[in-house]
């Protein structure tokens with residue numbers, strides 16, 4: 001039998017953004033529920049080490065995810081392990097449909113569904129996924145002990161993963177398109193002192209090759225000289241950023257040209273009462289601390305929204321009120 005239940009706030013996604021929103025909702029005594037389709041923690045659960053979350057020195061992503069989950073649970077947050085398959089914006093209540101067919105409605109809806117790794121889109125990438133091509137050094141690095149690996153990307157994550165893989169691999173190449181790395185200087189300094197790492201700038205991957213079973217080479221091209229050559233490798237680890245998981249975002253909600261949800265300073269979207277947080281939202285950087293901050297802002301704003309609706313004093317937010325789309 002299909003169930004239908006009403007809440008004050010629905011949170012979709014149990015990453016750092018959603019769990020923080022849950023903590024603030026509970027502390028604000030809101031009737032809230034959080035839906036998470038997988039293990040709570042989101043992307044941080046696959047992060048080898050987190051070194052930049054304030055107040056928590058040197059922790060694995062898995063342990064930080066566990067801490068956030070326990071923190072949210074300690075305030076009594078209701079977390080349901082269910083996938084949300086549809087979102088409908090309504091004039092009074094917004095609705096979500098679960099994979100099991102049930103419906104849940106709420107005045108405020110907080111979307112914290114995060115992002116998914118970007119792909120290179122070159123020949124061989126899909127064919128050799130799981131057979132030398134990986135998007136997670138923490139998960140797959142172990143299989144490349146004493147082998148050669150190529151890491152692709154120039155940001156913090158790519159450099160962190162290069163440093164991690166270098167501890168396992170015999171030789172690690174870091175290939176990035178730009179003339180300079182975008183990663184933090186501290187991380188770049190560690191790269192320079194690691195003799196097992198070779199950094200190749202202004203270089204991109206044209207093709208991933210293999211023997212039909214496993215990766216054995218990449219074809220790289222230097223963007224400055226146009227020179228193309230084959231580089232022997234056993235693995236290719238790709239860290240070139242994220243694409244937002246925006247398939248649930250209702251059509252009334254404005255997104256930018258890259259598919260990130262546009263919000264105001266309250267994380268409210270163009271639809272009153274629908275908030276977007278974390279890696280789903282358009283912003284300068286994607287980090288755990290930013291996702292957590294978004295979660296707190298959206299929950300505080302949602303509390304205000306719910307109260308204003310009840311009191312009949314609601315006024316549309318900055319984006320929602322000016323007809324921006």
Ligand SMILES: Cc1cc2nc3c(=O)[nH]c(=O)nc-3n(C[C@H](O)[C@H](O)[C@H](O)COP(=O)(O)OP(=O)(O)OC[C@H]3O[C@@H](n4cnc5c(N)ncnc54)[C@H](O)[C@@H]3O)c2cc1C
Pocket residue numbers: 012013014015016017018035036037038039040041042043044046047048049050051052053082083084085112113114115136157245248277278279280286287288289291
């Ligand atoms: C390998 C790696 C290492 C990183 N290292 C760092 C680091 O050291 N420091 C740092 O600050 N940042 C790091 N980041 C970035 C950081 O992890 C993200 O910015 C952060 O996790 C974003 O949080 P989020 O809650 O917005 O999204 P996510 O963490 O992506 O969480 C979203 C959650 O929503 C759930 N979800 C999605 N769709 C649905 C649905 N339909 N129904 C129900 N649930 C759904 C997902 O299962 C997921 O749990 C790293 C990222 C990666 C990939």
